[in-house]
Amino acid sequence: MNPSYIVPIKTLLERGVHFGHRASRWNPKMAPYIHGKRNQIHIIDLKETLRGLLRAAGFLERLSADGKQVLMVGTKRQAQTLIRETAEKLGMPYVTERWLGGTLTNFQTIRSRLRRLEELEAMEAGGGFQNLSKREIARLLREKRKIARNLEGIRNMQTLPGALLIIDPKKEKTAVKEARRMGIPSLAILDTDCDPETVDIPIPGNDDALRSLQVLTEKLALAISNGRQAHAQFLAEEERRRSEEEAKKLEAKKAKIEQQKRKAAEQLELDKVLKKAREERAKRQAEEAAREARGGEDSKPAAGDAAPEAVKTEAPVGEKAPKGETKPGPMGPEPVEG
Numbered sequence: 001m002n003p004s005y006i007v008p009i010k011t012l013l014e015r016g017v018h019f020g021h022r023a024s025r026w027n028p029k030m031a032p033y034i035h036g037k038r039n040q041i042h043i044i045d046l047k048e049t050l051r052g053l054l055r056a057a058g059f060l061e062r063l064s065a066d067g068k069q070v071l072m073v074g075t076k077r078q079a080q081t082l083i084r085e086t087a088e089k090l091g092m093p094y095v096t097e098r099w100l101g102g103t104l105t106n107f108q109t110i111r112s113r114l115r116r117l118e119e120l121e122a123m124e125a126g127g128g129f130q131n132l133s134k135r136e137i138a139r140l141l142r143e144k145r146k147i148a149r150n151l152e153g154i155r156n157m158q159t160l161p162g163a164l165l166i167i168d169p170k171k172e173k174t175a176v177k178e179a180r181r182m183g184i185p186s187l188a189i190l191d192t193d194c195d196p197e198t199v200d201i202p203i204p205g206n207d208d209a210l211r212s213l214q215v216l217t218e219k220l221a222l223a224i225s226n227g228r229q230a231h232a233q234f235l236a237e238e239e240r241r242r243s244e245e246e247a248k249k250l251e252a253k254k255a256k257i258e259q260q261k262r263k264a265a266e267q268l269e270l271d272k273v274l275k276k277a278r279e280e281r282a283k284r285q286a287e288e289a290a291r292e293a294r295g296g297e298d299s300k301p302a303a304g305d306a307a308p309e310a311v312k313t314e315a316p317v318g319e320k321a322p323k324g325e326t327k328p329g330p331m332g333p334e335p336v337e338g
Helices: 009-014 030-033 046-065 079-089 107-125 132-154 174-182 210-299
Strands: 019-022 036-039 041-044 070-073 165-168 185-190 201-204 326-329 332-335
Touching: 009 046, 030 036, 030 046, 030 185, 030 332, 041 185, 046 070, 046 165, 046 185, 046 210, 070 174, 079 210, 107 132, 165 174, 185 210, 210 326
Parallel strands: 070 165, 165 185, 185 201
Antiparallel strands: 019 041, 036 041, 326 332
């Protein structure tokens, strides 16, 4: 636990954090957080206050480090200015006017009203009211003031918050019920007249004195600020890591492109060599075919040469002609007698 969240008991006593409500107004469920009673006023156990403060601070720091928002709620007169200034300093949403029913459970409707507020502001800034009557202009301006008064603090809350920080959950019972219904953790600075079971992390303390609220919210705001710084560092590290990964991917892509270019150049050279070899082989084949063609023409007889006369052979006189042979006669070929 961060020691900067610890508040000395003496400081808590000086700020009046230990003062509770009158004993007649107490909630029996607050008995574990009450040290005693003095002049019919309950005295809050500051050890329980410090324990709850440290639990809440650790939770808020972790929540803020995850990048989630904390909705700060304090509509009682003593807490309005303090909550508004603290939330604006931290960049967190807040509610200091009346809590509108459905702020969490009907969040889309709330966002539609904020869009309406943006439309009215754009009309006013762009001169859209010039062609309207005075009565219509007054009605639109009244609508704009009403929306801004109730929803100005949550204008930049685009999604449901990660947690609620509440001053006096008895007064903000509607906000507590909506948070429990939506499953949103709630932290509360509560007095002896509140029910600690309605919130997730109770911080028992005087919720009516401004000095008491200041010392408690100061430590809670410090926890949120530390969490936001940790989240900013995490985002910076992520951005640096992402940039390095993108640079590595770019280098790998460039190397791949260069490799592809080299392969393409090598393939082009290989294609040229193969083409040249094919051309040479085709040329040699053409030359061989031409030589063969010329050799065939030289072996053929020239045109106009006389054909050699047939050599006639006759059987010698006194020898018998072979059987089956013929000889010329006056009437044509005649068989030769044996």
